[in-house]
Amino acid sequence: MCLNHIGTRNIETKRLLLRRFTLGDTAQMFNNWAKDPENVKYLSWKAHGSIDETYEVLNKWIDEYKNENSYRWCIVLKETNETIGGIDVIEIMQDRCTCEIGYVLSRNHWNKGIMTEALKAVIDYLIGKVNFNRIQLRHMVENPASGKVMLKCGMKFEGILRQYGLTNTGRQCDSAIYSILKEEL
Numbered sequence: 001m002c003l004n005h006i007g008t009r010n011i012e013t014k015r016l017l018l019r020r021f022t023l024g025d026t027a028q029m030f031n032n033w034a035k036d037p038e039n040v041k042y043l044s045w046k047a048h049g050s051i052d053e054t055y056e057v058l059n060k061w062i063d064e065y066k067n068e069n070s071y072r073w074c075i076v077l078k079e080t081n082e083t084i085g086g087i088d089v090i091e092i093m094q095d096r097c098t099c100e101i102g103y104v105l106s107r108n109h110w111n112k113g114i115m116t117e118a119l120k121a122v123i124d125y126l127i128g129k130v131n132f133n134r135i136q137l138r139h140m141v142e143n144p145a146s147g148k149v150m151l152k153c154g155m156k157f158e159g160i161l162r163q164y165g166l167t168n169t170g171r172q173c174d175s176a177i178y179s180i181l182k183e184e185l
Helices: 023-034 051-064 114-128 144-152
Strands: 016-019 072-077 082-093 098-105 134-140 156-166 172-181
Touching (some): 016 114, 023 051, 023 082, 072 114, 082 114, 098 114, 114 134, 114 144, 144 156, 144 172
Parallel strands (some): 098 134
Antiparallel strands (some): 156 172
């Protein structure tokens, strides 16, 4: 196999600490992005209706860290130690040494280059340490800002997958797909 699964380990950038989620992140995750319908309108899951829902999600994610092929980071702003988002591998295609990433960021921190910084660091980790050959991301075409993040990280636009995605209301939507290859780093 081409992959060297090592699980979620801390990654540090200039402004960010990417680390495993803990149950101590429940309140900030709920308040900073999970409860906000505007913040999750381009995601596949709906805004959380209660802090208990966020707690249950985190409990499940923390349990998944037992698997060395689980890659899910909490994005923490080092300056304030605030939990402001998440970035994770949502699918691994083991036989093709490929994975797909998803992410979310508190809208209070949009347009500051934070997700670009986080995504670059995760791409470097997944290609450099885990040995993925290809990393891909998709976004709903209604969310072009996400595509700009991908382009800033050196990813290439591959095309539009017609009615490939589902909104968190169950509506089919077109998805733009981007990728980066190991040889392009």
